[in-house]
Amino acid sequence: MNFHIVRETGRPDPELLREIALAHLRVPSEWTPGWQESREVTEPLLKSVLDRMREGWGQENHLILTARGEGDALVGYHWSTCPAPAKRIPGAPWTTVQILGTWVAKSWRKHGIATGFKTRVEAWAREMECDKITTQVDLANDTGIRELNEKLGYRPVRIVLEKRLENER
Numbered sequence: 001m002n003f004h005i006v007r008e009t010g011r012p013d014p015e016l017l018r019e020i021a022l023a024h025l026r027v028p029s030e031w032t033p034g035w036q037e038s039r040e041v042t043e044p045l046l047k048s049v050l051d052r053m054r055e056g057w058g059q060e061n062h063l064i065l066t067a068r069g070e071g072d073a074l075v076g077y078h079w080s081t082c083p084a085p086a087k088r089i090p091g092a093p094w095t096t097v098q099i100l101g102t103w104v105a106k107s108w109r110k111h112g113i114a115t116g117f118k119t120r121v122e123a124w125a126r127e128m129e130c131d132k133i134t135t136q137v138d139l140a141n142d143t144g145i146r147e148l149n150e151k152l153g154y155r156p157v158r159i160v161l162e163k164r165l166e167n168e169r
């Protein structure tokens with residue numbers, strides 16, 4: 001298998017954003033178990049995701065990585081942010097890169113793509129003078145992300161508690 005990882009920083013072009021938003025909308029059930037698989041990706045839904053992606057754009061630095069397979073098809077992406085220097089809190093113990101998402105297409109998994117993404121992120125975090133990287137993983141995610149993080153030196157430091165409410169929708 002051949003793939004290459006393209007690095008994009010700063011403000012990605014609208015076409016790339018759209019491509020990533022579409023990929024993101026098609027696979028949420030993989031990292032958020034319980035998500036409706038059959039949901040249709042409509043233009044209004046896509047627009048709401050794109051609007052959210054653009055929120056706070058100027059206050060953060062972004063690292064977007066894509067992996068491309070044959071015919072330039074998107075086979076993986078990664079997105080991280082780090083606060084812009086003007087937004088950093090003086091005296092804070094850490095300046096943190098946040099991982100927003102990592103995804104690799106099923107047929108391309110276990111070939112080191114996500115490891116390649118995360119290795120790049122670590123180098124970028126150092127360039128940005130950040131001293132911590134955080135990521136969140138659903139406990140029910142059984143696609144290997146916890147093993148991957150563990151292998152790369154990420155350790156659990158916090159738990160998120162949830163209570164499901166039986167609301168009618």
Ligand SMILES: CC(C)(COP(=O)(O)OP(=O)(O)OC[C@H]1O[C@@H](n2cnc3c(N)ncnc32)[C@H](O)[C@@H]1OP(=O)(O)O)[C@@H](O)C(=O)NCCC(=O)NCCS
Binds near residue numbers: 142149
């Ligand atoms: C998790 C995911 C990103 C891994 O991508 P990948 O490119 O296949 O990962 P890599 O090939 O770099 O794997 C590196 C290591 O991760 C671990 N790993 C990856 N997949 C695994 C699996 N299915 N089971 C157990 N460990 C796994 C292994 O330690 C592996 O090292 P090894 O190949 O030497 O055994 C991919 O499965 C995915 O896209 N999952 C769905 C989206 C998702 O849940 N993203 C995370 C949201 S928080």
